[in-house]
Amino acid sequence: MNAQTIEKYFVPEPSIYPIIGSISLLLLGTGASFWVNSLAAGPWITALGFAVLLYMLFGWFGAVIRESETGKYGKNVDSAFRWSMGWFIFSEVMFFAAFFGTLFYVRVISVPDLGSEVGQIFWPGFKAAWPSAGPHATEAFESMTWVGKSTLAIVAVIAAAAMLTFAHGPMEKGKKGQLQIMLGLTLLIVVLLLASLSVSWVPVINTALLLASAVTLTWAHWSIRQGNRGQFNLFLALTLLLGVVFLGCQVYEYVHAYSELNLKLTSGVYGATFYMMTGFHGLHVTIGAIMLAVMLARSLSGHFTKDRHFAFEAAAWYWHFVDYVWLLLFVVVYIL
Amino acid sequence: MSAVPHDVAHGHDHHDDHHHGPTGLMRWITATNHKDIGTMYLIFSFIMFLSGGVMALTLRAELFQPGLQVVQPEFFNQLTTMHGLVMVFGAIMPAFVGFANWMLPLMVGAPDMAFARMNNWSFWLLPPAAILLIGSFFVPGGATAAGWTLYAPLSVQMGMGMDMAIFAIHIMGASSIMGAINIVVTILNMRAPGMTLMKMPLFCWTWLITAYLLIAVMPVLAGAVTMVLTDRHFGTTFFNAAGGGDPVLYQHVFWFFGHPEVYIMILPAFGIVSQIIPTFARKPLFGYASMVYATASIAILSFVVWAHHMFTTGMPAKTQIFFMYATMLIAVPTGVKVFNWIATMWRGSMTFETPMLFSVGFIFVFTLGGFTGLMLSIAPVDIQYQDTYFVVAHFHYVLVAGSLFALFAGTYYWLPKWTGYMYDEKLGKRHFWLSMIFFNVTFFPMHFLGLAGMQRRVPDYNPMFADFNELATVGAFGFGLTQLLFAYVIIKCIRGGEKATAQVWEGAEGLEWTVPSPAPHHTFEVPPVFEAKGHHH
Amino acid sequence: MTNNAALLMKKTVQAAAGLGGIFAASATWAANSKYNFQEPASRMAADIHDLHMWMIWICLIIFVVVFGFMFYSIYAHRKSKGAVAAQFHESTTVEILWTVIPVLILVGMAWPATKTVLAQKDTTNADITIKATGYQWKWGYDYIKGEGEGIAFVSTLSTPRGQLEFGEYPGENYLLEVDNPVVVPIGKKVRILTTAQDVIHAWWVPALGVKQDAIPGFIRDTWFRADREGVFRGVCAELCGKDHGYMPIEVHVVSEEKYAAWVAAQKQKSAAPAAAAAQPAPASAS
Numbered sequence A: 001m002n003a004q005t006i007e008k009y010f011v012p013e014p015s016i017y018p019i020i021g022s023i024s025l026l027l028l029g030t031g032a033s034f035w036v037n038s039l040a041a042g043p044w045i046t047a048l049g050f051a052v053l054l055y056m057l058f059g060w061f062g063a064v065i066r067e068s069e070t071g072k073y074g075k076n077v078d079s080a081f082r083w084s085m086g087w088f089i090f091s092e093v094m095f096f097a098a099f100f101g102t103l104f105y106v107r108v109i110s111v112p113d114l115g116s117e118v119g120q121i122f123w124p125g126f127k128a129a130w131p132s133a134g135p136h137a138t139e140a141f142e143s144m145t146w147v148g149k150s151t152l153a154i155v156a157v158i159a160a161a162a163m164l165t166f167a168h169g170p171m172e173k174g175k176k177g178q179l180q181i182m183l184g185l186t187l188l189i190v191v192l193l194l195a196s197l198s199v200s201w202v203p204v205i206n207t208a209l210l211l212a213s214a215v216t217l218t219w220a221h222w223s224i225r226q227g228n229r230g231q232f233n234l235f236l237a238l239t240l241l242l243g244v245v246f247l248g249c250q251v252y253e254y255v256h257a258y259s260e261l262n263l264k265l266t267s268g269v270y271g272a273t274f275y276m277m278t279g280f281h282g283l284h285v286t287i288g289a290i291m292l293a294v295m296l297a298r299s300l301s302g303h304f305t306k307d308r309h310f311a312f313e314a315a316a317w318y319w320h321f322v323d324y325v326w327l328l329l330f331v332v333v334y335i336l
Numbered sequence B: 001m002s003a004v005p006h007d008v009a010h011g012h013d014h015h016d017d018h019h020h021g022p023t024g025l026m027r028w029i030t031a032t033n034h035k036d037i038g039t040m041y042l043i044f045s046f047i048m049f050l051s052g053g054v055m056a057l058t059l060r061a062e063l064f065q066p067g068l069q070v071v072q073p074e075f076f077n078q079l080t081t082m083h084g085l086v087m088v089f090g091a092i093m094p095a096f097v098g099f100a101n102w103m104l105p106l107m108v109g110a111p112d113m114a115f116a117r118m119n120n121w122s123f124w125l126l127p128p129a130a131i132l133l134i135g136s137f138f139v140p141g142g143a144t145a146a147g148w149t150l151y152a153p154l155s156v157q158m159g160m161g162m163d164m165a166i167f168a169i170h171i172m173g174a175s176s177i178m179g180a181i182n183i184v185v186t187i188l189n190m191r192a193p194g195m196t197l198m199k200m201p202l203f204c205w206t207w208l209i210t211a212y213l214l215i216a217v218m219p220v221l222a223g224a225v226t227m228v229l230t231d232r233h234f235g236t237t238f239f240n241a242a243g244g245g246d247p248v249l250y251q252h253v254f255w256f257f258g259h260p261e262v263y264i265m266i267l268p269a270f271g272i273v274s275q276i277i278p279t280f281a282r283k284p285l286f287g288y289a290s291m292v293y294a295t296a297s298i299a300i301l302s303f304v305v306w307a308h309h310m311f312t313t314g315m316p317a318k319t320q321i322f323f324m325y326a327t328m329l330i331a332v333p334t335g336v337k338v339f340n341w342i343a344t345m346w347r348g349s350m351t352f353e354t355p356m357l358f359s360v361g362f363i364f365v366f367t368l369g370g371f372t373g374l375m376l377s378i379a380p381v382d383i384q385y386q387d388t389y390f391v392v393a394h395f396h397y398v399l400v401a402g403s404l405f406a407l408f409a410g411t412y413y414w415l416p417k418w419t420g421y422m423y424d425e426k427l428g429k430r431h432f433w434l435s436m437i438f439f440n441v442t443f444f445p446m447h448f449l450g451l452a453g454m455q456r457r458v459p460d461y462n463p464m465f466a467d468f469n470e471l472a473t474v475g476a477f478g479f480g481l482t483q484l485l486f487a488y489v490i491i492k493c494i495r496g497g498e499k500a501t502a503q504v505w506e507g508a509e510g511l512e513w514t515v516p517s518p519a520p521h522h523t524f525e526v527p528p529v530f531e532a533k534g535h536h537h
Numbered sequence C: 001m002t003n004n005a006a007l008l009m010k011k012t013v014q015a016a017a018g019l020g021g022i023f024a025a026s027a028t029w030a031a032n033s034k035y036n037f038q039e040p041a042s043r044m045a046a047d048i049h050d051l052h053m054w055m056i057w058i059c060l061i062i063f064v065v066v067f068g069f070m071f072y073s074i075y076a077h078r079k080s081k082g083a084v085a086a087q088f089h090e091s092t093t094v095e096i097l098w099t100v101i102p103v104l105i106l107v108g109m110a111w112p113a114t115k116t117v118l119a120q121k122d123t124t125n126a127d128i129t130i131k132a133t134g135y136q137w138k139w140g141y142d143y144i145k146g147e148g149e150g151i152a153f154v155s156t157l158s159t160p161r162g163q164l165e166f167g168e169y170p171g172e173n174y175l176l177e178v179d180n181p182v183v184v185p186i187g188k189k190v191r192i193l194t195t196a197q198d199v200i201h202a203w204w205v206p207a208l209g210v211k212q213d214a215i216p217g218f219i220r221d222t223w224f225r226a227d228r229e230g231v232f233r234g235v236c237a238e239l240c241g242k243d244h245g246y247m248p249i250e251v252h253v254v255s256e257e258k259y260a261a262w263v264a265a266q267k268q269k270s271a272a273p274a275a276a277a278a279q280p281a282p283a284s285a286s
């Protein structure tokens, strides 16, 4: 306990934004309840809720940014932000854990149970296999499985992720050469992954995109630590671009799935898990991309210094989290 | 121990002595002060407790005798469900967060919670959630009647009230996660110099671990109810065998949340009791370190016992045995806690003011509930207990005589610090004794009902269960009325009475007792230097 | 009303007097289903009952010992009696002791419990297999294997339901009686397959020691071997909607001869559906 003993912890003034946020969530909750029950007012109330939410986000984050830029946050506040971002990401991990657990359960327990010997009493003739839309499936569909050289892909994905993780070491120590080698190798793996393209190219491309975005993001981080704002902006923008292309690919994938594979949200438990998992992931990519965009805008208007840029780091943590979730998704949803 | 209560010389009749922000209603709406927010949490949770209580009394009235006299079955199920949801998410959890808000900064010597503005939002998310939840009674089809566990596929059959409950749970979850993050960061990041983790008051420890549980499991609950939502409206088949899903999957996801949830409701209670017993035994807490480890063990074990709620769903013998053993193990760290409390009392110099009475009552009756929990954990026998009133008895022993009694104890303990006045000791003691007696009259007979074969969640029953049900209903009304006495004691204390000193209790220790009573609006703006009195090292 | 109040008073006093000693005395009341499990009618139910009593006794002993210490302390170590607080607050020895001893006690509980679980889960080699299907809100039964194979019927609550005035008590088997009970022979291993059409239900007959959730779309199983004749009543034990409280289960355990006769009658009935007047089930032999 050193600096903080004298440092006065910043406690914000009373604020109107939380209650605005609450009003927005009340509207969203009510609106959504109405909407899913086909009440005419539903979409309108929901839209209003979103509008209020946007207003609140702008106001609240605006206040935080102002406070930060006017130097109100000391070291202690900074470490508070670090703790909180870490725990927040942990809560997100647990949210995804619920769905990964679900996928595991249906594949390992419920579908095999339904196709088992006793299961035949209820569902005569049903054969357990994955992908499955269950014993009562009415329409045929094709799955999104990536039928490529799966082992190679898993190894490549893990290697690339490991590379990236290790790249942090040289970065912390400021060893430019090593860092560049690490990042270069990651990119190489990404290219290899691309080269092993097979029938369903979207998930592979997407994996490559996100891995590449992790590289550019780390590069951006490294740039700001060197105080090189121009390069920081460039690589941040590149990361954002990769993220947006990812989302574009995902939209394409969904369209393709609906129109050509007849794979829908209602395609039994395969469709349900596929869309819920990739969908929630896509939502998180969107949120991460918005964060990065805000960081880019802030950097362009002169925020962040080479020593103080936690907001950016938080966004980067979030992006890496989204990245790792994708890698896991890629393996368990598409490959296995 | 030295604190820096500035301006001690000024009068402290009102909180707002040093309050410079907005006044009137806006003071509360825009509050960033942990004490104001704590107060709001406590008031909110008490209102929810009364609402949940009124629902309980209505269902007890229906159960007074066989036959249907008061409500129809469908509405009865709505009442049961909403009673559970309101008590768990509206009363008990927010009450503990209220305590955390009020006391944690004072205990660790911080000027406020780490994120004061977010703290406000954590609180103000609760009223919208409550509006959605309670409002669902008034929409077509009424509130959800699927039990507080919201088991699919019954919850998939429900009307619009179910959707409102789902969104309410999302909002309360967000509130809990933000609140928990705030608590973790406050404890880890804002302790006064000199206060190492192993010197923190135990209440801080229990809340730190509880917050961790909250962050880990609330998102899982959100995932579970989200899947119910998509099964209801978007044609997914997570919980529908026809599409390859499984109703039991819902139970797994729910209880992965649900079991840690019950410890979320008891660990802070352990913390409160661990503050109070040493004070009134005038003796340091026995086995501080083992208390910390025991709390952590309970929390860790709580992640691997969830399927003890599902012994009748039909799982393989090996799975049953695993979950049975893991569940039984929890008795060990919980026992360590009980023994440590008793060892703290042993050869102390005890007095029995209301907080101590409630704490001793807590140990005694909670342990009874713990023992029935242990009986439930024996898988082959739980087959017979499951979904009967024996389970209802078990969890009211741990929740009412556990969580709620600890909340009462904590309220009496810190009330003088909050209001600046001593409460009426005579009435407080009366509140304790009446609560204790009526509690047992209400819930003890439920053990017999369950063993003899009365299932849960039914509005009507065979006449052989009539007498115990009558007794329970009489007890419930007595218990309910007694709580009005509690409200009276609080209001009386807020309005005035004997002035409280800073120390309040002779044997009390900790930073909170170094600031005046009532605690000024702002405390510890400059961190105090904490020197432990050589106890726990 | 006054009558009622007086009755209630009496019962309150009776029950209150009983409260303290009730656990201790529960063994003697085992036969009286009011305070404890119903009298077992199968080996499994008896094992469960024994295990349950074993748990109660252990817990009771620990409870008395632990709170003996506490209440002694409360009595002896109070300030008003001039007690001066000791200052000890640690002892590794006792901490280890009160961690290890509970573990040993738990082992003593887990051992018999494990054996019972394994027996409970063994549904092989059944003589008769019956499928019980939960519906909102009735039970459907199909005898799918063994003597009686092919018999199928639906079983619904037969209690007249209606509003009762306060103080008006319904009949003895109120809510526990059905039109078509399940009939099984004594001494035979009966395997029950449970499933459901709509939501989860649970098939529970306390005296036989079985409770098994009935999960829509899935088949689960349990078994029992009744060792005495009689009528055993149970209820649906999983919240299944509005009339969850109104879908009881009634099992008649009869001698083998009576069972054969019942099977024959049922077969005849289904052969001549025109004469569908409900065949009364054989009442319990006892």
Ligand code: HEA
Residues within 6 Å of the ligand: B149, B262, B263, B265, B266, B308, B309, B327, B328, B330, B331, B332, B334, B335, B336, B338, B366, B367, B368, B369, B370, B371, B372, B373, B374, B376, B377, B378, B382, B385, B386, B387, B391, B394, B395, B398, B399, B402, B403, C059, C062, C066, C101, C102, C103, C105, C106
């Ligand atoms: C505060 C809440 C709380 C707490 C603390 C507990 C504590 C425990 N609970 Fe409970 N429980 C609930 C709330 C809680 N429970 C709720 C709400 C439900 C029902 C949910 C629903 O279905 O709606 C439930 C249901 C429930 C079930 C499922 C019953 C069923 O539906 O069939 C089981 C089964 O194992 C169980 C077990 C336990 C155990 C083993 C503990 C243990 O933690 C208890 C440990 C404590 C002790 C054992 C006493 C002290 C120890 C000693 C003095 C040491 C010496 C002792 C020995 C060595 C024996 N609980």
Ligand code: HEA
Residues within 6 Å of the ligand: B049, B050, B051, B052, B053, B054, B056, B057, B059, B060, B080, B081, B083, B084, B085, B087, B088, B092, B146, B147, B148, B149, B392, B396, B399, B400, B404, B442, B456, B457, B458, B472, B476, B479, B480, B481, B483, B484
């Ligand atoms: C979390 C804490 C908690 C608390 C504190 C309580 C408190 C009480 N509970 Fe329980 N209860 C649950 C949690 C809790 N409960 C849960 C989780 C369930 C399971 C739900 C399910 O099955 O899904 C349950 C289920 C449950 C049942 C089983 C219902 C069923 O299976 O159908 C019963 C039956 O008696 C019951 C009774 C009571 C009673 C009498 C109280 C008493 O302690 C209440 C005390 C009464 C009051 C506090 C009222 C005070 C107010 C007044 C006297 C009037 C005031 C007037 C105005 C406000 C105008 N509860």
Ligand code: CUA
Residues within 6 Å of the ligand: C134, C135, C137, C200, C201, C202, C236, C237, C238, C239, C240, C241, C243, C244, C245, C247
């Ligand atoms: Cu069927 Cu409850």
Ligand SMILES: [Cu+2]
Residues within 6 Å of the ligand: B258, B259, B262, B305, B306, B308, B309
């Ligand atoms: Cu549990």
